[in-house]
Amino acid sequence: MNELTEGRPGQRLLMMGNQAIARGALEAGVSVAAGYPGTPSSEIIENLAGVAAAAGIYVEWSVNEKVAAEVAAAASFAGLRSLCVMKQNGVNVASDFLLHLAGGGTRGGMVLVPCDDPGALSSINEGESRHFARLLEIPLLEPGDFQEAKDMIKWAFELSEQIGNLVMVRSVTRLSHASGNVELGPMPDFRPKARFRHTGFILDPRQGAVSSAPVAYKHDLQQQKLEKAQDAFENALFNTYTGPENPELLVITASACNLYCREAIEILGLSDRAGLLKLATTWPLPNNLVGRYLEKTGRVLIVEEVIPFLEENIKILAAELALEIGAKTIHAKRDKTLPSVGEMHPDHVIAALAKIFDLSYEAVSADYTEKAGLCVLAGAPGRDLTFCPGCPHRASYWILHNVLALDNREGFVCGDIGCYSLGMRETGYFSLKTMHAMGSGTGLASGFGKLGPFGMDQSIVAVSGDSTFFHAVMPALVNAVHYNADITLVVFDNSGTAMTGFQPHPGLETDAMGQSAPAVDIEAVCRALGAQTTVCDPFEMDQTRDILLEKVSGKNGVQVVIMRRACALSPARRGRPEYEMYLDPQICIGENCGCNKLCTRVFKCPGLNWDDQNRCARIDEVICAGCGVCASVCPAGAITRKKRT
Amino acid sequence: MAADAKLPGDPYNLVITGVGGQGNVLASRVLGNIFTQQGYRVTIGETFGASQRGGSVMSHLRISETGTWSPRMPRGRAHVIISLEPTEALRVLADYGNPEVILLCNTRPVHSIAVISGQARYPQQDQLRQWIGDLSARAWFLEATRAAMEMGNPIFANIMMIGALAAADILPVDKDSFKAAVSQIMPEDKVAANCLAFDRGGQMLLKKEPGP
Numbered sequence A: 001m002n003e004l005t006e007g008r009p010g011q012r013l014l015m016m017g018n019q020a021i022a023r024g025a026l027e028a029g030v031s032v033a034a035g036y037p038g039t040p041s042s043e044i045i046e047n048l049a050g051v052a053a054a055a056g057i058y059v060e061w062s063v064n065e066k067v068a069a070e071v072a073a074a075a076s077f078a079g080l081r082s083l084c085v086m087k088q089n090g091v092n093v094a095s096d097f098l099l100h101l102a103g104g105g106t107r108g109g110m111v112l113v114p115c116d117d118p119g120a121l122s123s124i125n126e127g128e129s130r131h132f133a134r135l136l137e138i139p140l141l142e143p144g145d146f147q148e149a150k151d152m153i154k155w156a157f158e159l160s161e162q163i164g165n166l167v168m169v170r171s172v173t174r175l176s177h178a179s180g181n182v183e184l185g186p187m188p189d190f191r192p193k194a195r196f197r198h199t200g201f202i203l204d205p206r207q208g209a210v211s212s213a214p215v216a217y218k219h220d221l222q223q224q225k226l227e228k229a230q231d232a233f234e235n236a237l238f239n240t241y242t243g244p245e246n247p248e249l250l251v252i253t254a255s256a257c258n259l260y261c262r263e264a265i266e267i268l269g270l271s272d273r274a275g276l277l278k279l280a281t282t283w284p285l286p287n288n289l290v291g292r293y294l295e296k297t298g299r300v301l302i303v304e305e306v307i308p309f310l311e312e313n314i315k316i317l318a319a320e321l322a323l324e325i326g327a328k329t330i331h332a333k334r335d336k337t338l339p340s341v342g343e344m345h346p347d348h349v350i351a352a353l354a355k356i357f358d359l360s361y362e363a364v365s366a367d368y369t370e371k372a373g374l375c376v377l378a379g380a381p382g383r384d385l386t387f388c389p390g391c392p393h394r395a396s397y398w399i400l401h402n403v404l405a406l407d408n409r410e411g412f413v414c415g416d417i418g419c420y421s422l423g424m425r426e427t428g429y430f431s432l433k434t435m436h437a438m439g440s441g442t443g444l445a446s447g448f449g450k451l452g453p454f455g456m457d458q459s460i461v462a463v464s465g466d467s468t469f470f471h472a473v474m475p476a477l478v479n480a481v482h483y484n485a486d487i488t489l490v491v492f493d494n495s496g497t498a499m500t501g502f503q504p505h506p507g508l509e510t511d512a513m514g515q516s517a518p519a520v521d522i523e524a525v526c527r528a529l530g531a532q533t534t535v536c537d538p539f540e541m542d543q544t545r546d547i548l549l550e551k552v553s554g555k556n557g558v559q560v561v562i563m564r565r566a567c568a569l570s571p572a573r574r575g576r577p578e579y580e581m582y583l584d585p586q587i588c589i590g591e592n593c594g595c596n597k598l599c600t601r602v603f604k605c606p607g608l609n610w611d612d613q614n615r616c617a618r619i620d621e622v623i624c625a626g627c628g629v630c631a632s633v634c635p636a637g638a639i640t641r642k643k644r645t
Numbered sequence B: 001m002a003a004d005a006k007l008p009g010d011p012y013n014l015v016i017t018g019v020g021g022q023g024n025v026l027a028s029r030v031l032g033n034i035f036t037q038q039g040y041r042v043t044i045g046e047t048f049g050a051s052q053r054g055g056s057v058m059s060h061l062r063i064s065e066t067g068t069w070s071p072r073m074p075r076g077r078a079h080v081i082i083s084l085e086p087t088e089a090l091r092v093l094a095d096y097g098n099p100e101v102i103l104l105c106n107t108r109p110v111h112s113i114a115v116i117s118g119q120a121r122y123p124q125q126d127q128l129r130q131w132i133g134d135l136s137a138r139a140w141f142l143e144a145t146r147a148a149m150e151m152g153n154p155i156f157a158n159i160m161m162i163g164a165l166a167a168a169d170i171l172p173v174d175k176d177s178f179k180a181a182v183s184q185i186m187p188e189d190k191v192a193a194n195c196l197a198f199d200r201g202g203q204m205l206l207k208k209e210p211g212p
């Protein structure tokens, strides 16, 4: 049974936040959903794609977030409800279009769901999308639990249609990837017909052309829409208050922090001294509502993730109202009551409350904490992230690492975003020396490749995944080819968006909904762009190393090497080891090998262990994926492989 | 314990920990569904960004009669810790442990690359058991991975640990509620094998006394 479409109204299910968001969109009658994979947002589109046929909707993984926003906007212009989903970085990519979209307005309800990642649990920044709501001048909603994650999506669609503009519903990792109980609502049985009406007067918002120009007129209109939303926010039932009539302290919060605050107040037994104002509508603020609660107290604590967004807006409001409601003491991030880096946690709120109320709180005895801390220090060795056993990236980086050493010019690799970002760490032999946004590796390489006349004589390599190639590498590659930069681009083609769970991309023959689709061939694209292009198998280590070395050491414009090998976890390879592996302890020379234990100390596939007693390596049969690669790593021939039938 | 028994604490806090790829998320889902079906409110917080890439993973389950709690458990508040890997138990004890906590630990080590490459040493089993025992009120050590491999797939270790939890009789989890929850999220043909793993886990626990 698929709960997403078949769950009955009134039924209470355990749902991941992202599932709840998907169900909310379905209950709202969404027709089109588009996004680009990115943790922690991916399961929203994935869930919708899984029920697309049953629900009669269209779902796609777009080539990047900007195109996703455009695809969703087209549906809105044609009068349909559409959803657009991305992780926080995606909003940066889409923002150019979004700024124009918000200026021109929407027709069918359109909701943008960015999933932020405070603490950067699966990102390389903890940038926020909330600021985009202010920049784009669109309403911002933030669900405070799992039920709201569903219900507020539906409300967002209604609001979007009411004001004629895009609405943002921001989620965070601890909602998107956490689970809670959600009571289902009814599903719609009506879907409008798509028609883009454009034959009316050019400025007619429902029948004319769609554009953010003429700017003075449209911008004014946009701000009126925002004011309309603000009026609706004043009475929104999703904004809640729990606590005494006149609290000693007013805690104002939103999003997942709501749950942290609730728990902290409970643990410290402060329910009759501190009040909790949970805001669901955080931009623009419902001024009257917030003002009413500010008036009840002299002291305020604001809890949010990550940088002081709510804090600044509330402080502006408090300043405007100061004559009426008196000056307030506001504790938050700017006075260092709470950190403005990383995730919030109930313990942060407990500490802040304990300080404000002058309470002492000890979670466990200092004695226990000290003892446990010492045990971890002595007994729990760190667990750095590593490529999976059988991962083609390990083999690719091993080759790259050796090629750059052989080339011997202090060459380096410009990194990009995906599993292969781990190339910056031990598991990728510290090969990556830069890492920024999607596609930036090739863009930076293109720039480095023009520094020869300034004396730069290092070899320059960029890497890209297959999905990233389509997302943002192509324009950078065009640039590098056109300006004849001396670089080698290595495309790690592992047949899917592995990092986020194998979402399809334009290079594959199936789309998000599982339908067959024409594949765009990376090799053909590179050749057509004018780059010398070769396809290799990273598991054929010796041969691939020789090819790559030739490319890297030559100086003749853009070279592309496509390392093609499906990801170890891909449905095609998972659970089907290609080889049976043997390690002969008699042949293994252990500490005398290579530069001492080459396979475990240097190559470091988790499928290999060092057996301290017998002073030799051994294969860990629980972990080894049988890829056969370490057989070519071992110089002594101790590791052998036999093809499985 | 019968399905209509009261929770020994509210919210009742359970941590499942292990290394990416050991089936942490599935185990928390199954337990979450067991309690949801009994009418409890369940909140689960996961760290699974690193789930397949050898990192430590952890799920926090908050089970309550009253409502939704924080998906991140406050420090020192765990009632039960299920650890699929012994050194991960130590890490969780340091953050969420307390002298009353109950521990169910799979003994099979998963070496991190720091250990594989020789930069760090993996502790001796008896030493590990000693530490874990000292930091908890009761601790069971079970060879779940080995038993799972006897069943043909090491991945069953996670389900065995749920079976062991049921047999420990601290929470309202039984075979029927397990079966119902598993049927909800797994294809028909996988249910029987998982029930077998559940039973194996229970038997393993009953044969053992807690302690190193």
Ligand code: SF4
Binding pocket: A389, A390, A391, A581, A605, A606, A607, A608, A619, A623, A624, A625, A626, A627, A628, A629, A630, A631
């Ligand atoms: S065959 Fe060797 S390299 Fe491949 S997964 Fe097994 S141990 Fe690792």
Ligand code: SF4
Binding pocket: A583, A587, A588, A589, A590, A591, A593, A594, A596, A597, A598, A599, A600, A616, A617, A633, A634, A635, A636, A637, A638, A639
């Ligand atoms: S590379 Fe070969 S010889 Fe060297 S330690 Fe590993 S198995 Fe032994």
